[in-house]
Amino acid sequence: MKIGVFVCHCGSNIAGTVDVVQVAEAAKSMPEVAFAKDTMYACSEPGQQGIIDAIKEMGLDGAVVASCTPRMHGSTFMRTVARAGLNPYMFEMANIREHVSWIGKDKVANTRKAIDLVRMAVAKLAQNKPLYSQSFSINKRVMIIGGGVAGIQAALDCADGGLQVVLVEKTTTIGGKMAKLDKTFPTVDCSSCILGPRMVDVAQHPNITLHASAEVDEVFGYVGNYQVEVRKKATYVNWKTCTGCGACMEKCPSKKSKDPFNELIGTTTAINIPFPQAIPKRASIDRDSCIKFKTGKCGICAKVCPTKAIDYDQQDEMITEEVGAIIAATGFDLMDWHVYGQYGAGRYPDVITSLQYERMLSASGPTGGHIKRPSDKKEPKTIVFIQCVGSRDKSVGRPYCTGFCCMYTAKQAILTKDHIPDSESYVFYMDIRAPGKMYDEFTRRAMEEYGAKYIRGRVSMVYPQDGKMIVRGVDTLAGAQVEVEADLVVLAVGAEGAAGSAQLAEKLRISYDSYGFFMEGHPKLKPVETNTAGVYLAGCAQGPKDIPSSVAQGSAAAAKVLSLFSKDQLQSDPQVSKVDLKRCVGCMKCAITCPFGAIKETEVRGEIKAQVIETICQGCGICTSTCRQGAIQLQNFTDNQILAEVNALLSSETEEA
Amino acid sequence: MSLQDELKAQIVKRLPELDVVIGWGQGYDSLHRTPLFITSEADVDKLVFDPLCVHNLSTYLTRYGSAKRIGVVVKGCDSRSVVELLQEKLIHRDKVMVFGLPCEGVADLGKVKRALAAKDLDMGRVRAASFADGDLVVTVSGQEIRLPMAEVQADKCGRCRYHNAVIHDEFAGQPITEAAPDTYADVAAFEEQTLEERMEFWREQMERCVRCYACRNACPLCVCRDYCIGQSREPNWVSQRDGLEEKFFFQMIHATHLAGRCTECGECERACPVDIPLLLLKRKLGKEILELFDYRAGTDPDAKPPLLNFKVQEDTINERGW
Amino acid sequence: MSQKLRYAYYPGCSGQGTSKEYEQSTRAVCEALGMELVDIPDWSCCGSSPAHTVDHRLSSALSGRNLALAERLEGVSAILTPCPSCLTNLKVSAHKMKDPEFAAEVNALLDFPVRNTLPVKSILQAIYEDVGPDALRPKAVRLLTGLKLAPYYGCIMNRPPHIMEFDDHENPIAMDQLMEAIGAEAVTFPLKVECCGASFGVARRDIVQKLSGKLLDTAASNGADAVVTACPLCQMNLDLRQDQINVANNTSHNMPVFYYTQLIGLALGMTPSQVGLEKLEVSPMALLESLPARAEAQAQAAKKPASKGAQS
Amino acid sequence: MDKELRIVGFLCNWCSYGGADTAGVGRFVQPTDLRIIRMPCSGRIDPLFVLKTLIGGADGVLVSGCHPRDCHYAEGNYYARRRLEVLKRFLPIIGIDPGRFEYTWVSASEGQRWQHVVTSFTNQIHALGPVQRIGRQSLAKACSLGTVLEPLA
Numbered sequence A: 001m002k003i004g005v006f007v008c009h010c011g012s013n014i015a016g017t018v019d020v021v022q023v024a025e026a027a028k029s030m031p032e033v034a035f036a037k038d039t040m041y042a043c044s045e046p047g048q049q050g051i052i053d054a055i056k057e058m059g060l061d062g063a064v065v066a067s068c069t070p071r072m073h074g075s076t077f078m079r080t081v082a083r084a085g086l087n088p089y090m091f092e093m094a095n096i097r098e099h100v101s102w103i104g105k106d107k108v109a110n111t112r113k114a115i116d117l118v119r120m121a122v123a124k125l126a127q128n129k130p131l132y133s134q135s136f137s138i139n140k141r142v143m144i145i146g147g148g149v150a151g152i153q154a155a156l157d158c159a160d161g162g163l164q165v166v167l168v169e170k171t172t173t174i175g176g177k178m179a180k181l182d183k184t185f186p187t188v189d190c191s192s193c194i195l196g197p198r199m200v201d202v203a204q205h206p207n208i209t210l211h212a213s214a215e216v217d218e219v220f221g222y223v224g225n226y227q228v229e230v231r232k233k234a235t236y237v238n239w240k241t242c243t244g245c246g247a248c249m250e251k252c253p254s255k256k257s258k259d260p261f262n263e264l265i266g267t268t269t270a271i272n273i274p275f276p277q278a279i280p281k282r283a284s285i286d287r288d289s290c291i292k293f294k295t296g297k298c299g300i301c302a303k304v305c306p307t308k309a310i311d312y313d314q315q316d317e318m319i320t321e322e323v324g325a326i327i328a329a330t331g332f333d334l335m336d337w338h339v340y341g342q343y344g345a346g347r348y349p350d351v352i353t354s355l356q357y358e359r360m361l362s363a364s365g366p367t368g369g370h371i372k373r374p375s376d377k378k379e380p381k382t383i384v385f386i387q388c389v390g391s392r393d394k395s396v397g398r399p400y401c402t403g404f405c406c407m408y409t410a411k412q413a414i415l416t417k418d419h420i421p422d423s424e425s426y427v428f429y430m431d432i433r434a435p436g437k438m439y440d441e442f443t444r445r446a447m448e449e450y451g452a453k454y455i456r457g458r459v460s461m462v463y464p465q466d467g468k469m470i471v472r473g474v475d476t477l478a479g480a481q482v483e484v485e486a487d488l489v490v491l492a493v494g495a496e497g498a499a500g501s502a503q504l505a506e507k508l509r510i511s512y513d514s515y516g517f518f519m520e521g522h523p524k525l526k527p528v529e530t531n532t533a534g535v536y537l538a539g540c541a542q543g544p545k546d547i548p549s550s551v552a553q554g555s556a557a558a559a560k561v562l563s564l565f566s567k568d569q570l571q572s573d574p575q576v577s578k579v580d581l582k583r584c585v586g587c588m589k590c591a592i593t594c595p596f597g598a599i600k601e602t603e604v605r606g607e608i609k610a611q612v613i614e615t616i617c618q619g620c621g622i623c624t625s626t627c628r629q630g631a632i633q634l635q636n637f638t639d640n641q642i643l644a645e646v647n648a649l650l651s652s653e654t655e656e657a
Numbered sequence B: 001m002s003l004q005d006e007l008k009a010q011i012v013k014r015l016p017e018l019d020v021v022i023g024w025g026q027g028y029d030s031l032h033r034t035p036l037f038i039t040s041e042a043d044v045d046k047l048v049f050d051p052l053c054v055h056n057l058s059t060y061l062t063r064y065g066s067a068k069r070i071g072v073v074v075k076g077c078d079s080r081s082v083v084e085l086l087q088e089k090l091i092h093r094d095k096v097m098v099f100g101l102p103c104e105g106v107a108d109l110g111k112v113k114r115a116l117a118a119k120d121l122d123m124g125r126v127r128a129a130s131f132a133d134g135d136l137v138v139t140v141s142g143q144e145i146r147l148p149m150a151e152v153q154a155d156k157c158g159r160c161r162y163h164n165a166v167i168h169d170e171f172a173g174q175p176i177t178e179a180a181p182d183t184y185a186d187v188a189a190f191e192e193q194t195l196e197e198r199m200e201f202w203r204e205q206m207e208r209c210v211r212c213y214a215c216r217n218a219c220p221l222c223v224c225r226d227y228c229i230g231q232s233r234e235p236n237w238v239s240q241r242d243g244l245e246e247k248f249f250f251q252m253i254h255a256t257h258l259a260g261r262c263t264e265c266g267e268c269e270r271a272c273p274v275d276i277p278l279l280l281l282k283r284k285l286g287k288e289i290l291e292l293f294d295y296r297a298g299t300d301p302d303a304k305p306p307l308l309n310f311k312v313q314e315d316t317i318n319e320r321g322w
Numbered sequence C: 001m002s003q004k005l006r007y008a009y010y011p012g013c014s015g016q017g018t019s020k021e022y023e024q025s026t027r028a029v030c031e032a033l034g035m036e037l038v039d040i041p042d043w044s045c046c047g048s049s050p051a052h053t054v055d056h057r058l059s060s061a062l063s064g065r066n067l068a069l070a071e072r073l074e075g076v077s078a079i080l081t082p083c084p085s086c087l088t089n090l091k092v093s094a095h096k097m098k099d100p101e102f103a104a105e106v107n108a109l110l111d112f113p114v115r116n117t118l119p120v121k122s123i124l125q126a127i128y129e130d131v132g133p134d135a136l137r138p139k140a141v142r143l144l145t146g147l148k149l150a151p152y153y154g155c156i157m158n159r160p161p162h163i164m165e166f167d168d169h170e171n172p173i174a175m176d177q178l179m180e181a182i183g184a185e186a187v188t189f190p191l192k193v194e195c196c197g198a199s200f201g202v203a204r205r206d207i208v209q210k211l212s213g214k215l216l217d218t219a220a221s222n223g224a225d226a227v228v229t230a231c232p233l234c235q236m237n238l239d240l241r242q243d244q245i246n247v248a249n250n251t252s253h254n255m256p257v258f259y260y261t262q263l264i265g266l267a268l269g270m271t272p273s274q275v276g277l278e279k280l281e282v283s284p285m286a287l288l289e290s291l292p293a294r295a296e297a298q299a300q301a302a303k304k305p306a307s308k309g310a311q312s
Numbered sequence D: 001m002d003k004e005l006r007i008v009g010f011l012c013n014w015c016s017y018g019g020a021d022t023a024g025v026g027r028f029v030q031p032t033d034l035r036i037i038r039m040p041c042s043g044r045i046d047p048l049f050v051l052k053t054l055i056g057g058a059d060g061v062l063v064s065g066c067h068p069r070d071c072h073y074a075e076g077n078y079y080a081r082r083r084l085e086v087l088k089r090f091l092p093i094i095g096i097d098p099g100r101f102e103y104t105w106v107s108a109s110e111g112q113r114w115q116h117v118v119t120s121f122t123n124q125i126h127a128l129g130p131v132q133r134i135g136r137q138s139l140a141k142a143c144s145l146g147t148v149l150e151p152l153a
Helices: A020-028 A045-058 A070-083 A097-101 A107-125 A149-160 A191-204 A247-251 A291-295 A300-304 A354-361 A405-419 A439-448 A501-508 A547-564 A589-593 A622-626 A639-651 B003-017 B057-063 B076-087 B109-118 B185-190 B195-207 B214-218 B244-257 B267-271 B279-293 C020-032 C056-071 C084-096 C100-107 C123-131 C133-139 C174-181 C205-221 C232-239 C242-249 C260-267 C285-289 C291-303 D016-025 D047-055 D076-094 D111-128 D134-144
Strands: A003-008 A033-039 A062-067 A091-095 A135-137 A141-145 A164-168 A208-211 A214-222 A225-232 A317-323 A325-328 A332-334 A351-353 A382-389 A424-429 A453-456 A459-465 A468-475 A480-486 A488-493 A495-497 A535-537 A569-571 A577-579 A599-604 A607-612 A632-634 B020-026 B033-038 B070-074 B096-100 B126-132 B135-140 B143-148 C005-009 C035-039 C079-081 C120-122 C148-152 C226-229 C257-259 D007-012 D034-039 D060-065 D101-105
Touching: A003 A020, A003 A045, A003 A107, A020 A033, A020 A062, A020 A107, A033 A045, A045 A062, A045 A070, A062 A070, A062 A107, A070 A091, A070 D016, A091 A097, A091 A107, A097 A107, A097 D016, A107 A639, A107 D034, A141 A149, A141 A317, A149 A164, A149 A191, A149 A208, A149 A325, A149 A547, A164 A214, A191 A208, A214 A501, A225 A325, A247 A300, A325 A501, A325 A547, A351 A354, A354 A405, A354 A488, A382 A405, A382 A459, A382 A468, A382 A480, A405 A424, A405 A439, A405 A488, A424 A468, A453 A468, A468 A488, A535 A547, A577 A607, A589 A599, A589 A622, A622 A632, A622 D076, A639 D034, A639 D047, B003 B020, B003 B070, B003 B096, B020 B057, B020 B096, B057 B070, B057 B076, B070 B076, B076 B096, B109 B135, B109 B143, B185 B279, B195 B244, B195 D076, B195 D134, B214 B244, B214 B267, B244 B279, B244 D047, B244 D076, B244 D134, B267 B279, B279 D076, C005 C123, C020 C035, C020 C123, C020 C257, C020 C260, C035 C123, C056 C079, C056 C084, C056 C100, C079 C084, C079 C123, C084 C120, C120 C123, C123 C133, C123 C174, C123 C260, C133 C174, C148 C174, C148 C205, C174 C260, C205 C226, C205 C232, C205 C242, C226 C232, C226 C260, C232 C257, C257 C260, C285 C291, D007 D016, D007 D047, D007 D111, D016 D034, D016 D060, D016 D111, D034 D111, D047 D060, D047 D076, D060 D076, D060 D111, D076 D101, D101 D111
Parallel strands: A003 A033, A003 A062, A062 A091, A141 A164, A141 A325, A164 A208, A325 A535, A351 A488, A382 A424, A382 A488, A424 A453, B020 B070, B070 B096, C005 C035, C005 C079, C079 C120, C148 C226, C226 C257, D007 D034, D007 D060, D060 D101
Antiparallel strands: A135 A569, A214 A225, A225 A317, A332 A495, A459 A468, A468 A480, A577 A632, A599 A607, B020 B033, B126 B135, B135 B143
């Protein structure tokens, strides 16, 4: 083999602390090396041309570039090598910048280390083999999981772009958290007035298939060819015939059912449509509170339904959707604030969450838009808002800032004054976080125009006394303890990944953090991608964010899918595992450990053998280290390639004594 | 009916369903038994079972391809290998018929040899051997010598938890009820030496290794056979040089490849022509895996072996990190 | 309860003086509940409260000496003390001595080392966990029906939670449940773990009057007839200083302040003097005598159909 | 610093190799003994690589992967954790100090943590000194006895 070695100065980045000339000189005596040279900037146009020229002139059949990290320019140089007519995998990199020149100043030691790294790269390259990508066709349908505002935006953008869209929503209506809001900041415009038409667009769009009351059960396949099993949960109402007329709700005798849409501050009927603008506007039965299900007697809804849509025997239905990409937009839930014993841990009815308060403010909410405190239904005059309940609080394991609470608290303070002009609002805050267009102005308005009293400090205790809620806290600006006798306390509870997001992440094979938020591909450069090809993120599923950001991410994820689907075929990564059939004993341990289901059993001349499905294989190599015969080898990271590196290193002496 | 006759009757009864039954027969002298491959009723008469039946016959199960139906006679320890092979889907339950036996322990011919040598007698000259009252009675150079089994029994038998076959289609004789605790005292005793002493120990042992691969070939779980990575070029884990490092690394391959699978039957050590205590390496792994995962290989055909499994939060492994 | 409950007992200094009735009722109740208390021989001061503000090592050594003495007792399952201050000092010392370096420093000061083998618990925790309200209920021969109590745990019985490791540190319920087991009613009392002013009793009486006054106000406004405590200092501030508080705050509380052990003792059939009721400054006798009539009234009310009433 | 020792690192591409890059970008100075081999995933690391490296004369081996739950391939580090823990506990029987082998988790963002890991591990190996090799010492011994052996590669 004829290997060329190119040692980069990277200006003084490398050459400052590594003797690159000496490294190139040392490389010349390494086995299989036919050519070695230092170069000023290997990645620059002349640098790359130098590599191409050397390969062509010297008839090299492989190149080692000793420069920066392969995570930076690996693909750059693979293209260079390809331009010189070689297979791009006949290339190795020695990282002598991030791993050598930048982390030590001892030039002698650095040079010795750089030579070792080059020696290892050369030894590995001598074991490399050309690898070839495969083309495979893709299914240009996209699934969007979660029908909140981010999912709606992504669905509409994809559908407008001509893609077939499958939208899967866990609850019986789309709209998500935004549908529960009364008004939105900083414009104080009606939430359902701006969201409602978008929801209708989803319902009417010819390219969108909506599965409400449905959840993703399992995900198989790979980018371009996913099979998603969706469980359509029984609603006990045939949605094909239900017209959403609401006759059943009028007659249902079980009127004290839990109302999750109203955050449990109101009640609803056992058969219900969550809110008037629901999409799809279809009724469903809450089994736990339905008299028919509890006692077997009733059946009034079935009697009154004009289209005979009620079906008490309905079962969950499994359907399989084939899609080429998936956008996870599962949103957030409020963290369980009951860990705050000092705020009563749920013992006091007049301590409520901001989302409950939002339902109270809403004209379509359970109180018809009148603020009434839960204990005695009286109108509160003094309202205390406590911010950062489950945000920026390490003591409850929530170190992060939810980010949008400052803004909605200001909005709620403003709305409170609108609803009850003689009311007083107090806001206990840590810092006001209001970056964004018109945001800081908005919080100022809450204070200056609407007279909300902002107190910088934490609340240590809330307790009832003589019909009031005593809120005891500290005003850190005044350096004094304060006590407010409140009628109602509203907690700005922090957000966490929606319930079940961890399980969904595992099905999608994407990472998630301990708060249930999905991990993006790169915090800056890949904000809506994940490390799993073909799976994208939008909205609060990735981390807490406000409506404009959620919408922007929905559009961004849609753009990613549209660009992915702009080609008819995708190229597979050839760094996949390969089975040596004669070595394989068919024990299938590789298949047991494969996280992707990329290995299947096949029969060759009556004996069981393993077979890699190349398009599913992600190239982790767990199978290779599982196989005792060495029968399944991850290409480009074969045992022999890694052993070559180990042997090259161990055969070189450390510094002379 | 003696246990041996009961076993013979069972084999005769089931033989029509099977292509072959593997048992033990008389070996080249009175102290040695040899694997017996029974294909006809006439062969059954040659069957022997006594404490000299040391071989773990399950080693042969993987050598017949998947078409044949094979019967195999197993002691308690051997049966664990069958379970392990089943668990790893290297053999199939419907192709294997297990004739299980109770076993009170087998003789270690190395110990017999040394015991006789201590009396200035040569094991090669033994003309007759039998068992009476817990003694091995041999006739050698015209003398009758009684060797108490307790003195010549294989070490593994003294700490045996599984005297009876743990899996069987037929079971001859009465199950043995007692089971000895295994405290891994041998491993602990070895580890009382310094690290340098341990390395020196292996250096001395491995110098004798001739890389004959008898250890591997006797191992019922070494199923790679011709494709063992100890001998291959692709992948090329270890060269064919006859150096200490190569010999030792081959044993590292054997040991790590048995981690979580080894049933500690000791065939590697028994087969070694130069008496390298290879089982010690495997027992160390067995001990650590038992402590980490509460797992004993070859006891449950449906278990998921610990190294092919994980818990997101491990109970016994600290998150290492400084 | 098949096995014998046997504990090392650390009485603490208050029990020898200001809270004799706590000590007396604790011993009586434990005996009645089958809990054997073995006094730690030659026990000494735990260091509470000032020692740790001067020197952590010496403070831990004071408690450590008692821990080490207790560990030498045979067949005891835990070290118990009625006093939350003692409890805090003993537990903090044991906790800090989990650090081997610190333990070595402390042990160097002791005659024999602390092995840190026995858990330290309050009497309350032992009664609650080892006997339990369910086992207590059938033992009560005289139910205190009609008695409305504000259960006051004090500020250090449950805090800091990672050291005390008992009950909810914001809303403890152990004493509530024990009181309910003997027929009394535990009213909503949001200041269960508030500070009474404790050690400011001498230096800053105004603070005690403000803080303890608030406790009495809140107890009264929540309908309590009496306060029940588990801490000698709390009891002293609320009971002994009730007159001072009334004068300073212009209130007229006449609210008995019990130790919970006194009430359990009464329920178990002990006489008022057996549990030291005469030692209380605000006499509870009139209240206790009114209980049968209240119980009767309550029973009558229960027979009538549920009347409407706003309950916050 | 003492004479450099031979320390080999097997790092997963997605987290720890990136973490080492991050340390470089941050100019977090580290000892120079370590040589890094890039692996796709800690799950690719056959314990035999570690044994081969230690028996072949490396004084220390460091494995680093993504933190549990963060594996790019979802499960690779979970398998690695079990295999490597067994390996670490196995080493003493063959006379190798288990402190010569460590495995840990460093994410791509943890440059400072990587610096700390490399520094502590290098110090740990220097405290242990050069490894004893099964092959080398016997060669020396054999030579001292006058036996002629071909020199080791």
